[in-house]
Structure formats: structure tokens, C-alpha cells
Ligand SMILES: Nc1ncnc2c1ncn2[C@@H]1O[C@H](COP(=O)(O)OP(=O)(O)OP(=O)(O)O)[C@@H](O)[C@H]1O
């Protein structure tokens with residue numbers, strides 16, 4: 248092999264190894280630090296202690312995070328997938344397509360704290376929703392919308408064009424084609440994109456600080472209540488200093504565990520449905 | 528003249544680049560019209576004009592008039608038009624379902640639910656495409672597991688399920704061996720009793736064998752149109768003669 252090609256190969260191997268090592272170390276470190284504090288009580292009890300979170304558990308934060316995430320996923324993925332469908336199957340004007348793409352890119356460029364600010368001043372204050380899961384959910388939904396849209400659009404584009412056109416050529420409407428061919432064929436990728444978007448929302452703190460996440464709350468029962476959230480809780484524990492370091496690591500452990508698990512499920516699901524679709 | 532296709536001064540472009548220029552043509556009913564010409568001359572584009580598919584793509588421009596049985600296709604609902612003018616693509620694109628569901632896909636869309644009727648249609652159309660005997664025992668098999676030639680015949684059969692008046696075929700034999708090709712050729716000759724057929728082909732001998740009329744396209748223009756006998760025995764244009772003698776390949 249040419250020495251340049253060989254160099255590039257070694258460089259690629261080296262960087263791959265390095266990145267893998269860093270990631271493994273990061274996960275290992277957090278898991279190691281947090282493992283001691285993790286217990287059944289920690290997972291199922293509310294936080295307590297003289298300084299909040301020093302003792303007790305994080306149950307309300309786990310449930311709260313799931314609420315925030317679910318709200319964001321529902322509110323974000325529907326318009327995201329609809330936009331992607333429009334872009335690929337309905338839009339006939341190149342200019343409009345460019346415009347929509349630019350808007351989506353702009354949204355993905357908005358710093359998440361600015362989304363928090365917007366949700367705070369518009370939803371919490373002006374519309375009078377107050378600090379609640381829904382207000383944060385909207386901010387998070389806007390944040391993950393471009394993320395999901397880009398993935399959905401990519402999945403739609405990768406379908407064999409002639410398969411879709413064959414359906415049109417039989418006189419079937421776009422909607423029938425989308426329902427019977429496009430969505431089933433892309434289901435795996437769509438679901439996995441949406442789950443990954445959910446992970447992204449679950450880890451974000453900035454959009455919910457002023458809009459719905461609070462230092463302490465009971466397990467939420469409606470979307471119009473404020474709630475605790477894992478990243479927010481982690482942030483507060485860190486801000487409190489040395490005394491709550493252990494619970495901070497344990498919280499991070501749970502959060503990363505949840506995100507890792509969702510990622511894994513998303514990947515497995517995408518694989519399986521893709522396989523199924525191919526064989527059938 | 529129920530299901531003739533008539534083109535008046537049809538031009539088409541992709542992103543402002545002209546691909547078809549001023550094509551006027553009358554495709555006779557109940558016959559096979561072959562479109563021949565070198566690669567890239569606009570044959571596929573012409574077919575996609577005829578079933579209104581080109582109009583729906585991004586960045587395309589079309590002018591001129593296309594009449595189906597005297598009716599302007601611009602004024603027809605796109606779905607209605609495509610039900611009457613079927614198109615089979617250059618590469619077979621079966622849906623990733625079973626053979627049976629490929630065949631019933633469009634029928635279900637048009638509201639046929641009765642199992643007996645569906646079975647009957649599936650069988651009849653597969654027989655027309657000369658595929659029934661080969662697959663009758665395994666209609667539940669994935670269409671993707673068929674051979675290339677079988678897939679192409681499945682796609683033709685699928686196009687027939689909606690009972691089109693005109694059937695457009697874009698190089699249906701380009702990926703097939705001699706035997707599969709001749710099966711398809713025989714099928715087309717039988718089908719012309721019922722349908723008006725337009726076939727794009729690179730195979731000059733094939734055009735000669737099965738077609739009644741030939742249109743020769745070159746660089747986006749219609750150079751010559753005539754009966755097969757006339758085109759092959761005494762082409763009027765020099766370009767046609769050169770092409771048939773294999774100069775452009
Ligand atoms: N989607 C498209 N966008 C832009 N240009 C296109 C597109 N499809 C075709 N063209 C151009 O239009 C011209 C005609 O293409 P067309 O596919 O109709 O040729 P063809 O005669 O069918 O060729 P072949 O025999 O190779 O299939 C070509 O120059 C091609 O580059």
C-alpha cells in the first residue's frame with residue numbers, strides 16, 4: 248500500500264480507538280462514582296435532607312423527566328415528520344423547499360437558553376400558563392423538531408424513488424402511498440429518530456429552568472404542574488457543592504442509564520423493522 | 528379513436544435545460560408504438576410527460592398539449608389520468624410486500640374488497656403477464672425474492688390491475704435474458720388487442736419484431752415517425768438511417 252494511504256488508515260484506527268476509549272472512560276467513571284449511592288430507595292423515594300437532595304432519592308425527578316420528554320416528543324415529532332413529508336412528497340417549488348430548509352436550520356441554531364427565555368416570557372407569562380410541564384415541553388419540542396425533521400427527511404429520501412413513483416403510476420394518491428409504502432418502510436428510522444430526539448430533550452436543562460422544572464415538587468399528575476427533572480436536579484446538586492456530590496453522580500448515572508437504554512432500544516428497533524421490511 | 532394519445536408541440540425541461548423540444552405525435556390505438564433513440568435523448572422523459580408524472584416533479588417545465596382520447600390531460604385529475612395511462616419503469620420496482628399484495632395494492636385503493644374478486648383479478652393479470660404458472664404456488668412469497676425478469680413481469684401485471692387504456696413501458700427488457708425478453712414480447716403482442724402500448728427500447732431488433740409504429744427521437748427532437756415497415760425499409764431522414772445502421776450505438 249502507498250505510505251500515504253497507510254498513514255490515513257492508521258490515523259483512522261487511532262482516532263477511532265481514542266474516541267471509544269474516551270467514551271468508555273466517561274461512562275465508566277460516572278457509573279463507578281455513582282454506583283455506591285444507587286439503591287432501591289434512591290430510585291423510588293423523594294429527595295430530602297437539610298440541603299435538598301443530600302439524602303433521599305430522585306423518584307419525582309425520574310417521573311418528571313419522563314413527562315417533560317414525552318410532552319416534547321409528542322409536540323415535536325408530529326410537526327417534524329409532517330414537515331419532512333411535505334418537503335419530500337408535496338413541495339413542488341425549489342424555492343419554497345429552500346426556504347423551509349433554511350427555517351429548520353435556523354431553529355436548530357437557536358441556543359436552548361433562548362428557547363427557554365421565549366417559552367418563559369410568552370407561554371409562562373403572557374399566556375399565563377405558569378411554570379408547568381407543558382411550557383417546558385413546548386420549548387423542548389422546538390429544540391428537537393429540526394433534529395427529528397432532518398432524520399425523517401433523510402429516511403424518506405433514501406427510499407427507492409421508483410418504488411414511490413410506481414405507486415403514483417398506478418393512480419394512487421400521495422396520501423395512500425405515504426400510508427401504505429412510505430411510513431411502513433421508514434418506520435424503524437422514524438421511531439429511532441424520535442427516540443433519539445427524546446434523549447436529546449431528556450438531557451437538556453436550559454429550556455426548562457425558568458419554564459417548568461423546579462427544585463422540589465411531588466410526582467406530577469398533570470401537564471399544567473411544574474415538576475422536577477433529572478438534569479435540573481443534577482445541576483442543583485452540583486451547585487450545592489461537595490456535600491451532595493455522591494447523589495449528583497448517582498443522578499447522572501440514572502440519567503445516562505436511561506438515555507443509553509433508549510438509544511439501545513432505538514437502534515434495535517430500527518434494525519429489526521428494517522430487516523422485517525426487507526424480507527417480507 | 529377512443530384511447531389514442533396525441534401530442535401537440537410538447538416541450539419539456541429540467542431546471543430550465545430543454546430536454547424535449549416541440550414534439551408532435553399521434554399514437555394510434557390498439558397497436559404497439561416503439562420509441563427508439565440514443566441514450567439521454569429524452570425517451571423516459573417523454574413517457575413521463577404522457578402520464579402526467581413529469582409535471583409533479585420539482586424543477587420541471589412542460590409546455591404544449593397532450594390529448595388522451597381527445598381530452599386534455601392537463602385538465603384531468605392526476606390520479607384519474609394515471610389510472611388510464613399506466614407506466615412500467617426501466618428497472619422493476621416491486622413493492623416490498625408479497626406477490627399477492629403487490630397485485631392487490633391498487634385494487635384495494637380503488638375499493639375492491641371482495642376476496643373472490645381480488646383473487647380472480649390477481650390470477651387473470653398474472654396470467655396475462657405470463658407469470659401465473661411460475662408463482663401460483665407461492666403468492667405469499669416476497670416479491671423481492673423473484674428473479675429480475677419475474678419482477679419485471681410482476682410490475683407489468685401490477686400495472687394491468689387498474690385496467691389502463693394505455694400502457695407505457697420504459698425498456699422493460701433491458702435487464703433480461705433472451706428467453707425472458709421473448710416472453711414479454713409475446714405478452715405485449717397479445718396485450719395490444721386490449722391496450723394501446725408504447726414501448727421504449729434500445730433493442731432495434733425488438734422494435735422491429737413487435738411494433739406497428741416507430742418514433743425515432745434524437746437530442747430531444749422527434750426526427751421521424753412512421754410505420755415500422757417504412758422506418759426500417761426506407762427511412763426518410765438521414766439521422767434515422769445512421770442510427771439504424773448502428774452509428775450512434
Ligand atoms: N430528474 C432529472 N433532473 C435533471 N435532468 C434530468 C433528469 N432526468 C433526466 N434528465 C436529463 O434529461 C435528458 C433526457 O433524459 P431521459 O431519462 O429522458 O433519457 P433517455 O432517452 O430515457 O435515456 P436512456 O436511454 O439512457 O434511459 C438527459 O440529458 C438527462 O440528463
Ligand SMILES: [Mg+2]
Nearest residue numbers: 570571617697
Ligand atoms: Mg430512459
